[in-house]
Amino acid sequence: MNDKQPNADGGATALQQAQLIEAIVEAGPVMARLRRDLHARPELCYEEVLTAELVAGRLTDWGIPVHRGLGQTGVVGIVRAGTSNRAIGLRADMDALPMQEQNTFPHASRHPGKMHACGHDGHTAMLLAAAQHLARERNFDGTVYLIFQPAEEGGGGGAAMIRDGLFERFPMEAVYGMHNWPGLAAGQFAMSPGPVMASYSTFRIVIRGKGCHAALPHLGLDPVPVAAQMIMAFQTILTRNKKPLDAAVLSVTNVHAGEATNVVPDTCELTGTVRTFSTRVLDLVEQRMREVAQHTCQAFGIECEFEFIRTYPPTVNHQAPAELARRVMGGIVGEANVLDQEPAMTAEDFAFMLEAVPGCYGFIGNGLGDHRAVGHGAGPCTLHNASYDFNDEILPLGATYWVRLAEACLAPS
Incomplete structure (x- = not known):
């Protein structure tokens, strides 16, 4: 320290x-x-x-x-x-x-x-x-x-x-x-x-697809690969959207989807935390996360719920x-x-x-x-x-x- x-x-x-x-x-x-x-x-x-x-x-x-x-x-x-x-x-x-x-x-x-x-x-x-x-x-x-x-x-x-x-x-x-x-x-x-010390914010994203038999994925809308795309894309916010000298941490800490190995789930939920040293950077991260989440889901024909809660400022x-x-x-x-x-x-x-x-x-x-x-x-x-x-x-x-x-x-x- x-x-x-x-x-x-x-x-x-x-x-x-x-x-x-x-x-x-x-x-x-x-x-x-x-x-x-x-x-x-x-x-x-x-x-x-x-x-x-x-x-x-x-x-x-x-x-x-x-x-x-x-x-x-x-x-x-x-x-x-x-x-x-x-x-x-x-x-x-x-x-x-x-x-x-x-x-x-x-x-x-x-x-x-x-x-x-x-x-x-x-x-x-x-x-x-x-x-x-x-x-x-x-x-x-x-x-x-x-x-x-x-x-x-x-x-x-x-x-x-x-x-x-x-x-x-x-x-x-x-x-x-x-x-x-x-x-x-x-x-x-x-x-x-x-x-x-950093700001502390949390997020919750619900990706709403359409469940089906895992052997017949073309009959549903699988939210899991959409979630995978979204998680990886979030990290580009830190490496390609904000200035390199501006510190920020974006962590997806929970991924919840499905209950059985042979069922494509209806939904996938992501939760996690964002931490920054300035409100300006926090504004940018929240805006880009929202856009990435909504547009990724749109690209796959799936709906998205996005919630971002600012708990403590820096x-x-x-x-x-x-x-x-x-x-x-x-x-x-x-x-x-x-x-x-x-x-x-x-x-x-x-x-x-x-x-x-x-x-x-x-x-x-x-x-x-x-x-x-x-x-x-x-x-x-x-x-x-x-x-x-x-x-x-x-x-x-x-x-x-x-x-x-x-x-x-x-x-x-």
Whole structure:
């Protein structure tokens, strides 16, 4: 993901030498217990009731006003200091994935079929740790909105909070997000302006032919060879229609047709995904897919249904916020430990917030997996893997970053 290879030893040294806030370091064990409690009771998108209760309860205990219900289960905390009308937002996601955890350590999921396999438990804990410090010290001039978002994993919780008035009720000049990244050493960050994650769209195509006996294909209209032609033609959109320097991925991931070996089926259904780094390229891909599908079917005398659903837009960092965030990261771990973020074809619904307000999305190293306790699963410590676990050692680093970022953005004039 980076222009430099992650270095475990270098990252560990960076973590040891990082300029962390001492009070946050001292609260680290408490935050780790909170994080593990969240990990043990994961909740899926729009079901984050217990998580939201915990978040709202902690914020209230620290004297932070709380607003609830944006995006159904979202929570927004407000920390004000000084007299300035300026404001920024810091966002963490709260939901888990519909996966069965393979880990057996004590804080493994107690909810069958649900798991914090993407580190949202850690994201929530880091922002809570930062919230506690911001409320206690208030070493800034303005307002920090603490955005605890539901339903990032395919539920569009960021868009739901925006529809419920997030930016109208809590006006802010910039919004910031952060995700842990396995393989990037603990003690390192990654940040770049421009696109860092792709759009996520799905498609469904139903090719309607006419079934018949497989020994008498001339009596029917076979949708299967039409589907084969269509699948191959789709790839020419990427190689012959878009500019070679514009990145895009088009994957047909499901092909469903027929039930018997001696029957030509009536229909063949294709589904899959498209990912791009710009809406312009996405527009082109969708238009050409529709044309290819319809005209291929027309050439064979077969009907076609084409459905294209845009789920998440690309995540595109704004220049000035990204540069500021990178400077803050460098001030904590040193410039050598802030790598350039290579764009990934994964998607992130923080993209909706960046479409509405300037801001940026950064990455914090989660290490190489050796932080996991005895009892972890046999798989690697990668995102969306049943053996994943968040690295509690980076909680103070992430919380320190949030605090220093808020102080830098809202420095007294």
